[in-house]
Amino acid sequence: xxxxxxxxxxxxxxxxFFAGQTPAMAAAYVPINxxxxxxxxxxxxxxxxxxxxxxxxxxxxxxxxxxxxxxxASGLTDFGVSxxxxxxxxxxxxxxxxxxPFAYMPIVAGGTSFMYNLKIGNSRVTNLRxxxxxLAKIFTNVITNWNDPAIKADNPGLVLxxxxxxxxxxxxxxxxxxxxxxxxxxxxxxxxxxxxAKAGRKTPxxxxxxxxxxxxxxxTAQSSSTGVSGYVSQDSSVGSITYVEYSxxxxxxxxxxxxxxxxxxxxxxxxxxVAVALxxxxxxxxxxxxxxxxxxxxxVYNSGDxxxxxxSSYSYMLIPVDQENTRFKVAKGKTLGDFSYYFLCExxxxxxxxGYSPLPINLVQAGLDQVRxxxxxxxxxxxxxxxxxxxxxxxxxxxxxxxxxxxxxxxKVGTTQCATGTxxxxxxxxxxxxxxxxxxxxxxxxxPGANPSGSTPTAAASTGTGTTGGGAAIDPDTGQAVGGTGGxxxxxxxxxxVSLSSQxxxxxxxxxxxxxxxxxxxxxxxxxxxxxxxxxxxxx
Amino acid sequence: MTSAVATPERRRRLRPSGGPDRVFRVxxxxxxxxxxxxMAMVGTxxxxxxxxxxxxxxxxxxxxxxxxxxxxxxxIAAVLTGTILIASVAISIAVPLATGMALYVSEYAPGRVRRxxxxxxxxxxxxxxxxxxxxxxxxxQAHMIGLARWLSTYFAWFPLFKVTGSxxxxxxATETVYTSSTFIAGLVVALMVAPVICSIMxxxxxxxxxxxxxxxxxxxxxxxxxxxxxxxxxxxxxxIGGTMLGLGRALxxxxxxxxxxxxxxxxxxxxxxxxxxxxxxxxxxxYGESGPMALSALMAAGVxxxxxxxxxxFAAGSIVARSRSGAESEx
Numbered sequence: 001x002x003x004x005x006x007x008x009x010x011x012x013x014x015x016x017f018f019a020g021q022t023p024a025m026a027a028a029y030v031p032i033n034x035x036x037x038x039x040x041x042x043x044x045x046x047x048x049x050x051x052x053x054x055x056x057x058x059x060x061x062x063x064x065x066x067x068x069x070x071x072x073a074s075g076l077t078d079f080g081v082s083x084x085x086x087x088x089x090x091x092x093x094x095x096x097x098x099x100x101p102f103a104y105m106p107i108v109a110g111g112t113s114f115m116y117n118l119k120i121g122n123s124r125v126t127n128l129r130x131x132x133x134x135l136a137k138i139f140t141n142v143i144t145n146w147n148d149p150a151i152k153a154d155n156p157g158l159v160l161x162x163x164x165x166x167x168x169x170x171x172x173x174x175x176x177x178x179x180x181x182x183x184x185x186x187x188x189x190x191x192x193x194x195x196x197a198k199a200g201r202k203t204p205x206x207x208x209x210x211x212x213x214x215x216x217x218x219x220t221a222q223s224s225s226t227g228v229s230g231y232v233s234q235d236s237s238v239g240s241i242t243y244v245e246y247s248x249x250x251x252x253x254x255x256x257x258x259x260x261x262x263x264x265x266x267x268x269x270x271x272x273x274v275a276v277a278l279x280x281x282x283x284x285x286x287x288x289x290x291x292x293x294x295x296x297x298x299x300v301y302n303s304g305d306x307x308x309x310x311x312s313s314y315s316y317m318l319i320p321v322d323q324e325n326t327r328f329k330v331a332k333g334k335t336l337g338d339f340s341y342y343f344l345c346e347x348x349x350x351x352x353x354x355g356y357s358p359l360p361i362n363l364v365q366a367g368l369d370q371v372r373x374x375x376x377x378x379x380x381x382x383x384x385x386x387x388x389x390x391x392x393x394x395x396x397x398x399x400x401x402x403x404x405x406x407x408x409x410x411x412k413v414g415t416t417q418c419a420t421g422t423x424x425x426x427x428x429x430x431x432x433x434x435x436x437x438x439x440x441x442x443x444x445x446x447x448p449g450a451n452p453s454g455s456t457p458t459a460a461a462s463t464g465t466g467t468t469g470g471g472a473a474i475d476p477d478t479g480q481a482v483g484g485t486g487g488x489x490x491x492x493x494x495x496x497x498v499s500l501s502s503q504x505x506x507x508x509x510x511x512x513x514x515x516x517x518x519x520x521x522x523x524x525x526x527x528x529x530x531x532x533x534x535x536x537x538x539x540x
Numbered sequence: 541m542t543s544a545v546a547t548p549e550r551r552r553r554l555r556p557s558g559g560p561d562r563v564f565r566v567x568x569x570x571x572x573x574x575x576x577x578x579m580a581m582v583g584t585x586x587x588x589x590x591x592x593x594x595x596x597x598x599x600x601x602x603x604x605x606x607x608x609x610x611x612x613x614x615x616i617a618a619v620l621t622g623t624i625l626i627a628s629v630a631i632s633i634a635v636p637l638a639t640g641m642a643l644y645v646s647e648y649a650p651g652r653v654r655r656x657x658x659x660x661x662x663x664x665x666x667x668x669x670x671x672x673x674x675x676x677x678x679x680x681q682a683h684m685i686g687l688a689r690w691l692s693t694y695f696a697w698f699p700l701f702k703v704t705g706s707x708x709x710x711x712x713a714t715e716t717v718y719t720s721s722t723f724i725a726g727l728v729v730a731l732m733v734a735p736v737i738c739s740i741m742x743x744x745x746x747x748x749x750x751x752x753x754x755x756x757x758x759x760x761x762x763x764x765x766x767x768x769x770x771x772x773x774x775x776x777x778x779x780i781g782g783t784m785l786g787l788g789r790a791l792x793x794x795x796x797x798x799x800x801x802x803x804x805x806x807x808x809x810x811x812x813x814x815x816x817x818x819x820x821x822x823x824x825x826x827y828g829e830s831g832p833m834a835l836s837a838l839m840a841a842g843v844x845x846x847x848x849x850x851x852x853x854f855a856a857g858s859i860v861a862r863s864r865s866g867a868e869s870e871x
Contacts, residue, residue: 095831171802
């Protein structure tokens with residue numbers, strides 16, 4: 001009898017358990033698969049893990065934008081993510097478009113940043129500044145050394161070492177490469193065409209997703225954003241620089257270069273400077289166009305706002321629309337729709353923290369309209385005001401861009417640069433007054449003991465390493481990393497180059513090594529041989 | 541003894557083979573034929589897909605170094621050379637390593653150690669190649685730069701070890717010229733193929749006839765003398781066969797190479813220098829983003845690799861079968 005009661009109890013518990021489960025199961029989301037851009041991958045992965053609590057499974061594969069477009073076109077994935085629309089890529093003119101109706105939906109904004117690994121002596125440089133043509137020349141192997149006068153002109157406060165520059169580019173078809181080359185095609189066509197010609201591509205060279213390589217240069221190619229950023233972050237890669245989304249530099253605690261804009265300020269790709277820049281982006285608002293909602297960034301590159309980061313852009317999700325339940329399963333549409341509602345509204349709050357920039361209100365609105373067209377979507381009326389998107393305001397202007405602080409005086413061209421770190425490396429790099437055009441406005445950065453963290457708009461994670469003041473105060477031998485990998489020693493970054501005493505001639509060295517090896521062999525093998533010969537000779 | 545063996549045989553012949561027997565034989569024949577059919581199907585599929593690219597490229601497919609299928613300039617001169625270079629680096633490291641391991645396991649190791657070692661070697665062979673690749677990229681590469689620099693500094697007179705752009709006397713010289721090279725990729729592949737080679741060699745060595753071993757000892761040979769005069773000559777076929785099978789694997793290794801190399805499309809004979817390439821890594825890198833023409837070109841590269849591995853494996857098979865140890869194990 002008691003046995004039976006126990007069984008009943010177990011059954012009751014089980015019933016309760018499953019009953020408890022049902023509400024969660026009721027939503028019954030079908031898992032969906034997507035692939036594409038590694039530029040946006042960090043944001044998508046975060047959003048996907050955020051919506052897991054609602055029972056949604058979003059499998060995302062960062063295979064590169066080109067691959068994402070291809071897989072979406074051939075129907076292998078439910079959605080794709082790409083930085084550029086179909087048919088923009090010069091190299092793949094024959095690119096296959098999807099044979100079913102689809103649309104572009106902006107998902108997140110961000111800056112294509114230039115993450116670098118550079119040390120002066122033992123301390124990491126975290127405040128490098130580069131102007132556009134210098135950058136273009138670096139990635140086209142025209143400028144090959146860090147102590148090049150052009151780089152020196154951008155960084156009067158740094159004495160950069162005579163190291164070789166190692167540009168690290170993407171070996172796979174990549175939207176980041178496409179964004180970068182779009183900018184070069186638009187701004188520095190002659191530099192870019194000369195390089196393309198050297199690489200054996202036909203000129204004039206257009207936007208490309210696969211970066212051309214010239215054999216015999218120091219340029220190194222790696223696959224995926226993780227690949228290039230991982231390569232740059234290795235200890236052996238001092239002197240390397242790559243193009244990658246800002247979030248990768250944040251995650252790896254590495255600095256990014258401040259890029260010069262048209263108002264002659266050097267600006268970091270923070271959420272705010274990207275938001276300001278994208279005010280000048282021209283969005284295709286023709287709903288009947290196949291490229292509805294795609295961007296023209298010429299205005300961004302040429303934006304006169306002092307706070308602009310010139311290489312800012314949006315990335316898109318490719319979604320299936322307007323179909324009669326043929327290819328795309330309606331159940332999947334529900335997942336894709338709810339996921340889209342999530343990241344267009346709530347998800348945007350996190351963009352800044354992840355290293356991206358939230359979408360402005362007009363694009364969120366347009367995106368929400370696109371979501372309605374997904375087959376099988378559970379259409380919602382989203383109250384945009386409740387999204388807490390930091391760009392939204394009552395009057396429709398972009399709050400984030402409006403409140404973005406103007407760059408400091410020390411970010412202006414010709415001044416001794418700010419000492420504050422960039423990207424994921426917030427530690428300061430001491431600057432010297434070696435620059436010829438030192439303006440009084442830079443005093444804050446070079447005054448000993450001045451706390452620079454209060455003066456930077458971007459130092460969200462500032463570790464308060466305000467101890468650097470010319471670097472003379474601390475013994476270089478004891479000055480170990482203070483703030484993460486960006487810390488480095490506190491020895492003076494403006495070190496004086498040292499020439500080493502002359503070394504042996506390499507040929508002589510080889511000869512000496514061979515002689516030494518011979519001697520070693522003779523000493524070990526010789527005695528037994530001699531002994532044996534003596535023995536043999538002694539025997540009758 | 542002979543009559544005992546002969547009797548059941550005669551009895552079986554007397555009775556005509558029954559239904560189940562026949563069915564079993566048919567199944568076995570089908571299974572055997574399936575292998576050949578599959579092989580042929582892979583070959584024909586690759587070839588038919590490759591035809592359109594081969595028609596565009598013509599014979600220049602064998603001599604062109606670039607890989608720009610969309611503009612019609614593509615060939616396997618660079619990638620195939622790169623594949624062979626990576627495989628030869630791998631083999632020249634893996635074979636001495638595997639020979640040593642196999643000899644120690646089969647001739648020197650005491651019983652318990654031997655069992656553990658055999659298990660470990662099998663385990664090494666079972667580790668997925670992507671794990672080797674990640675480990676090679678994130679860990680091994682940084683630790684091999686010193687060796688690569690040393691080799692290029694003192695042995696640069698050997699043409700393969702030359703590294704352009706390196707200056708050992710410059711303390712600020714970049715170390716990246718030694719990364720992502722044929723050498724690093726070959727090293728990782730060597731670690732992957734060594735266990736395979738080692739198992740085959742060990743098998744061959746352990747089959748050396750006990751009578752001959754004891755004969756050698758009886759004639760006053762030391763253990764090394766015995767190995768030299770009995771085990772090694774006996775296992776020669778196994779050694780060559782194992783090497784060739786390892787080479788076959790090394791030629792086709794994809795993901796580990798893909799993760800490490802920085803692909804270049806020129807013939808790059810300087811194995812220590814940044815920049816390498818291989819057919820399989822090229823396919824892995826490009827297949828997902830290729831239009832129809834580029835895909836066909838990749839298929840053509842696949843055909844070349846397929847033929848190369850086929851030749852290597854056939855050679856290995858025939859050598860193993862012809863040798864003494866191989867013949868015995870075949871029979």
